[in-house]
Amino acid sequence: AQSVTQPDIHITVSEGASLELRCNYSYGATPYLFWYVQSPGQGLQLLLKYFSGDTLVQGIKGFEAEFKRSQSSFNLRKPSVHWSDAAEYFCAVGGGSQGNLIFGKGTKLSVKP
Amino acid sequence: DSGVTQTPKHLITATGQRVTLRCSPRSGDLSVYWYQQSLDQGLQFLIQYYNGEERAKGNILERFSAQQFPDLHSELNLSSLELGDSALYFCASSAGTGSWETQYFGPGTRLLVL
Numbered sequence: 001a002q003s004v005t006q007p008d009i010h011i012t013v014s015e016g017a018s019l020e021l022r023c024n025y026s027y028g029a030t031p032y033l034f035w036y037v038q039s040p041g042q043g044l045q046l047l048l049k050y051f052s053g054d055t056l057v058q059g060i061k062g063f064e065a066e067f068k069r070s071q072s073s074f075n076l077r078k079p080s081v082h083w084s085d086a087a088e089y090f091c092a093v094g095g096g097s098q099g100n101l102i103f104g105k106g107t108k109l110s111v112k113p
Numbered sequence: 114d115s116g117v118t119q120t121p122k123h124l125i126t127a128t129g130q131r132v133t134l135r136c137s138p139r140s141g142d143l144s145v146y147w148y149q150q151s152l153d154q155g156l157q158f159l160i161q162y163y164n165g166e167e168r169a170k171g172n173i174l175e176r177f178s179a180q181q182f183p184d185l186h187s188e189l190n191l192s193s194l195e196l197g198d199s200a201l202y203f204c205a206s207s208a209g210t211g212s213w214e215t216q217y218f219g220p221g222t223r224l225l226v227l
Contacts, residue, residue, distance in 0.1 A: 032212045032213040034215075036218075042220060043115060043117075043203060043218040043219050043220040043221055044203065044205075044218040045115070045218070046215055046216075046217070049213075049215060051213040090156065094211075094212030094213055094214075099144060099146070099161060099168070099169065099207065099209075099210040099211060099212055099214065100146055100158040100161055100169055100171060101146075101148075101156075101158065101216060102158070103155060103156040104155075105155045106155065106156075
């Protein structure tokens with residue numbers, strides 16, 4: 001069965017520092033992978049997605065993610081974090097013949113001034 | 114703003130009661146998904162509708178049901194509510210049914226069962 005693991009429940013980084021959020025997936029075929037962000041009291045906003053082609057995907061707000069098939073990973077990165085990036089980040093995989101998303105448990109990002 | 118609307122924003126009710134959550138998808142989207150977000154279970158897929166027909170079912174309890182109407186809005190009905198049903202319920206929409214399609218999420222309905 002498909003699954004998504006986000007090993008880090010909570011990460012704190014200093015403003016201006018680089019960020020990498022980890023995501024590992026389990027899926028039998030080529031996965032469709034997504035990163036969403038949820039700000040407090042808000043719905044989920046799509047940051048970026050991968051479904052084929054270039055393994056380095058650019059998204060909104062300066063985020064990027066790299067798909068590594070050999071490591072079953074789709075890590076999210078940002079070179080310089082801003083205080084407004086504090087939120088919860090969810091990695092998800094598209095569920096095969098069903099269109100639903102399978103989400104990881106999320107990583108909460110705190111940003112220190 | 115994703116273009117997906119959900120009402121109400123907050124709902125407080127008692128155990129044993131029944132509530133209805135409403136979702137209007139983005140203009141042009143035919144698929145509607147319902148997800149439940151709770152602290153212990155995380156984000157769980159409940160059910161999907163496509164153009165009025167049930168398309169896929171996830172971890173949806175028998176006490177819960179949903180439908181999609183001809184104008185494509187959807188309702189999620191939760192009955193015989195229990196304390197454990199307290200959660201944030203999200204609706205999402207997409208153009209079609211493919212796993213590669215972007216799902217746009219509404220702001221959610223926060224349900225508190227007392």
